[in-house]
Amino acid sequence: MALDDRKRAFKVVGTRVPRPDGIDKVTGRALYGADMSAPGMLHGAILRSPHAHARIRAIDTSRAEALPGVKAVVTSADFCRAKHSFNQDALDHCMAREKALYDGHAVAAVAATSKSAARAALELIAVEYEVLPHVTEIEDALKPDAPVVQEDRRARNAPEGTHPNVTHVVSFGHGDLEAGFARADRVIERSFRTAATHQGYIEPHACLASVTPDGRGELWCCTQGHYYVRELCADFLGMDTSQLRVTASEIGGGFGGKTTVTIEPVALALSRKAGRPVKLVMSRDEVFRASGPTVSSWSDIKIGMTRDGRITAAQAMLRYQGGAFPCGTVELGAMSAFAAYDLEAVRADGINVMTNRPRQAAYRAPGAPMAIYAVESTVDELCQELGLDPLEVRLKNAARKGTKSAYGPTFDDIGLVATLEAAKAHPHYAAPLCPNQGRGLSCGFWFNFGGNTCVTLNLDADGTVGVTEGNPDIGGSRASISMMAAEELGIPYDKVRTIVADTASLGFNDVTDGSRVTFAVGLATIEAARDMIRKMCARVAKIWDIDEEAVIWEDGCARPAGPNAGDFEPMSIAEIAAIANKTGGPIAGHHEVNADGAGVSFGVHLVDVEVDPETGHTKILRYTVFQDAGKAVHPDYVEGQMQGGAVQGIGWALNEEYIYGEDGRLQNPGFLDYRIPVASDLPKIDTVILEIPNPGHPYGVRGVGETSIVPPLAALSNAVARAIGARLHELPMSPPRILQALKG
Amino acid sequence: MQFAAPRSASEAAALLQAEPGDARVLAGGSDLLVQMKSGALRPDLLVDIKRIPGLDAITAEDGGFRLGAAVPGARLGEHAGVRALWPGVVEAVELIGSTQVQGRATVAGNLCNASPAADAVPALVAADAVARVFGPRGERDCPVSDIPVGPGRNSLAKGEFVASILLPARPKRAADAYLRFIPRTEMDIAVASAGVSLVLDEDGRCTRARIALGAVGPKVLLAEEAAHCLIGTKLEDAALAAMAEACSALASPIDDKRGTVAFRKQVVGVLAKRAAKIAQDRAGGTK
């Protein structure tokens, strides 16, 4: 669906209206995953492996079952085999089958009449483990004698002799690398490492499941995609999808981490076995040990540059680990690594390696931050070596309309140059710095996504409109969807109410991911509104007894198309609604689409830091985000995405990391030692929204949710490098590492 | 598990003494409840001491202040007298956890938990504070540095609990300061820390110094050699450098998820140096 031809003067889109779920959320009334209860409800709890890698020889649940109050105990034996291996991996992650594959891997679960009884029952489950050698780091998992995490999962396209832990081998690029490097005045090769980080949503996974003996099920859960949860759970429990209704609760953050299942199939299995509703809520410790995190990476980058700053060739080798299962995130890393550059010769290779860690879940722009960190750090180092302005070098090499991207497609209208120009013109870029201070910048990129989407609009008898959509609202999407419906219908925002339907009430919708909702659901909403407008015009044509084509829609009213159409007073939407029962019955608009044309998004971040030379502590002094939103539907929430992503990236750059001990156990499964940024760590995060319309959306909207987490990693690293005169090639840049770098 | 909220110290001591299993004192609970949640502790009896009259009071005593064991950290910061007399102790206590934790966590609890990284403890040791221990056989006073004996272990006998802590009086031209290093700006456990208490003469020369280091040994370390480096000086750069070096030399930290040995040894000296300057400034020694 293309950008509208006519230049539109937006009335609702672009304003800062109140969100419909706001009052519920400031009064404590909003219901999240753990906030729902049911009569007769049991409490579930999960037993988790204390071993990083162990064969499960036997599980004896009899003592737990005998404990008063315990109503059900389940293990992997209580689930079906999944339809295909990707689904089976998702199930095996929820409940270990033959082996416990990481510290925290679920091995059994109980449902009991109280939380304390459920916890007590866990201690009565006897699991006989055969502890196996484990591996948690990429380098170690690639060694010839490394333990094989899962047999028979080696990539089919892997060359002979590739380690069995390598599950994916990918390659992108074009042009003659050798010739390109030969043309460079300076070529550097660097290796980079990034730690695994967690999405860190404040709401632990939680759900309430109820399965009846006739095979019907109800599931209430916090998820980014309840249709996908339904598909997976129905598969694992051998249910028809139509018999399982999933309702998405309010969701307390996801960032990609709630795009799959973790505990939902377990709660359903417990409920089925116990014959009662079961609530299951993860503890924070469980969230860290057994949900998320993102991949860790070890990457080699080689870039050649001329004396005047033109990149002649660029090459990347990315190695990601995404836990104990095959993980395709490295493909997105290899695709995005050089997306910001217009390159004649480029190649990005990638492999994924299995380790004894939890199964990776998507995390905001999955795969991109670590790849682009490595590339943007290398470009910055070249700029330093050649004495070039890093912003000018980005501009000189920037991808633009017509650029054949490093991952294949040729870009249409994109906002990178405009974003870089905005950064260059901003006072931040020219502000003076003091000793021990440094300024860093980085570009960022995300593909964005469209996907399967289904929206219904219902016209109520009083002329107000209900929008039914199927994507959980993570950051204000009900507001922006209502705005687009109101805009298209020409009615006030407060005459529209958007709800998120359960899986039984609306056709399939893809997960809330890929920054797709404002784009794809917005697009479908606009089309559904146009469908409703056509129907309303047809009703009015019937009343006026003229051709349907002779009725147009303007400012919330049906009007004659021109003097030739006849002389009729405009009919408002309320008037049309009031007599709908006499003109053919209820009026609804509907649209279903597998949307493409999402339109890629670029951002540029500028950051100033000061490093304490005696302690290695980094203080962020100033931060500015520049990003292309296509069209900012609700600018507050666009800014919020830009700020939130930036701060997650700051945490990744400075402090956040999964730390495993020699024993393969996670050492910091809590917010005390998994250190996400707190309010006092940060300055104001300034934002500059650019609007370069996306040719693939009627209003020009692009997704904005993910790009913002990409640039902070390199921006911070480049700033620290310039502040201390030494470069770290590893994240997080913790104070001990910075102090070490300062010592040389 | 049983819960008791006795109304007198002797009743509390009797309950703690009589419990055959694991009996725990509940003051602020900000450490105890976390350990219970993780399963690390499963007490048979919790004795809430917050309803014992007097234990929630800060009282002036002989020119100093006695802090009841049930006084939450936030109350210290609100007490102008304590702030003025022992600003370093107050700033140490105010660094424990969040505002929310400040509303609960007590100085006595921070001491008795015996974490090597406890923020209040180096400041209390530098201040020469004295714990009043109440037990089945009555009261006894004990230097705070003798309460913790190792990570998570204290010297209290069965039935005993710390009822109050005395921050002593101090002469003119004296002050203290506390600094810790954490990766963020709040909410972390100290990676290294230093409490410094100084007394200056009329010329601004240091006549007495106590320096205590945290998170660089199994328990708080009293850095006597380092303190000696300051005696007779006006904290000139050379004296401070020698003091910092002595602190680093004394430190015997471990590598863990929060920091490395090398980092802790270096940074503890930096912190001691900076804290000494702040204490000197507070004591009027830089005017």
Add this chain to the structure above:
Amino acid sequence: MSRIHVRTTINGDAVEYLCEAGQSLLDVLRDDLGLTGTKEGCGTGDCGACSVLLDGRLVCSCLVLAAEADQRSVETVEGLADGDRLHPLQQKFLDHAALQCGICTPGFLVAARALLEKNPTPSETDVRYWLAGNLCRCTGYDKIVAAVMDAAAQMRKG
């Protein structure tokens, strides 16, 4: 196991409940009293989502035993609005779009209220340090800090 009888005041109302010795105030609020506005993000005092006032003092309800609340007063996010009139902080959080997912919002509101009652004229730095125990993963804190500053200004006007 015998349960403990507690008489307390919650948001101005007299409330009685029975609890286990080891049960947290947070669990009783959420599971037994239906006050689910107070959220559990960590259960270890590290995230602030369960912030409540206990005798007027800001605390994490996950670090308070339910038994300790006997004869005390508890205030939660549900008690912040005066009937249908939002507290200025609630209104400013809406005006400034200071929430995205909203799970941390109740804790922030309760904590910010405690701040403004103690210090009606906080600096931005004061706000950031006071709220350092309240984690938000969505907003980067920017709009939250702006909302608290604006609410403080409005409350000073009365």
